[in-house]
Amino acid sequence: MGATAALGAARSALAQRMIQVAVKSKYFGTTQVLGEIDLTIERGETVAVIGPSGVGKSTLLRIVAGIDTSFDGKVSHPQSLAMVFQEPNLLPWRSALDNLLIAHPKLGTDRAAQMLDRVGLAEKADAFPGQLSLGQQRRLSLARAFACAPDLLIMDEPFVSLDPDLAGRMLDLTETLIAEHRPATLFVTHSRPEAERLANRVLTLQGTPAQLGPGRNE
């Protein structure tokens, strides 16, 4: 009976794992950027990766997101994933509402409008991204990511180049949305306070080639 319970617990733990990253190496030309990286993130868990500039944090995210496929290793994650990029990466020739509907064709106009309202952009549904401030564009990018209630959320320095006040409000909004949707979240930041506020686990990517280690305060 004890063995059965242990097996059930192990199966349950396995099902909870949303992302399993097992990178052996990643090269740019002849330069090895990433070394061996093993990372598991469970449902509802938020993992922050910090580290010096140029160490390979964004490269790691691009590998996990499936954008960069030229690496040695394996990544498994759920189908439903969304990403908040370092730049908002919106379609400048489509309205705010269309930016959500194009990314999520099954969303429906009403749900998309609700999502815009959720991030304070209800009045801007017909505006083109170029008519929005940087803060509004980043909120639209957040709305696009959360609109599909993703199982896996990836964020690449989502608050960079915002003034402290705006970054603080964005952080509040992101924290609320993560709490509501509870995706497995992997995000990269330069800011330890940001990382510690949002994440359950903070990891440091460092070295040449870069490898993951515990955050320095752990």
Added chain:
Amino acid sequence: MNSPRLIPFLSISGFFALWSFAAALSADPEILPAPWLLITPLVREMASGELLYHLSATLWRVVWAFVLAMTLGAALGMVMGRSERVNRWLDPWLVIFLNLPALVLIVLCYLWIGLTETAAILAVTLNKIPNVATTLREGARALDPNLDAFAKVYRLSWSARMRHVVLPQLAPFIAAAARSGVAVIWKIVLVVEFLGRSSGVGFQIHLYFQLFDVTMVLVYSLSFIVVMLAVEWVLLQPWERRVRRWRNA
């Protein structure tokens, strides 16, 4: 004096004034008739249906060659712009065809295929494809990799990716290729008609060239210029304004 409508009107008026002055200087309507001397033959040709018949024959060839050249040239340019390997293979071909005189392709098509409609349209299309491909190759090279990443992460379908991500980025390049395409294609169509067709503005110009009738050469040439200006103002410019709407918002 900065009115967007007044300035083009004054500019065109200046052109006709200069033409009238040159006609007065030559003092020989058989060499250079004044603009108003074209009105009577123009009305006569319109009334007989000859003008409409030849204009529509030329326009039909222009449309066919334009659609084929834009479609094939754009596809080729996009593939070459996205794949450096394909580009390395096809770039020498592009250079050869870019430098091949239009007349050579026209004559070869007529020799190989015969004096047929297919040969005429093929000759014009082959002349224009390299220009379209070159322009669209630059467009494909300038595609934003960040938007590619967005399309990949959010798993956009091929059609959605083309419609919402790729084509809007290529729109300025497509517009440039279309504008220069229309201008070049109709001129080549005239040469094709001049050499080997029995209808069209080029054929009529050939006929009146042999009769040394400058007035009729000008009637047919200017009529088709008006048609092409109408295409520019009615189709191309409104389309361009529409796809650039977001830039001016």
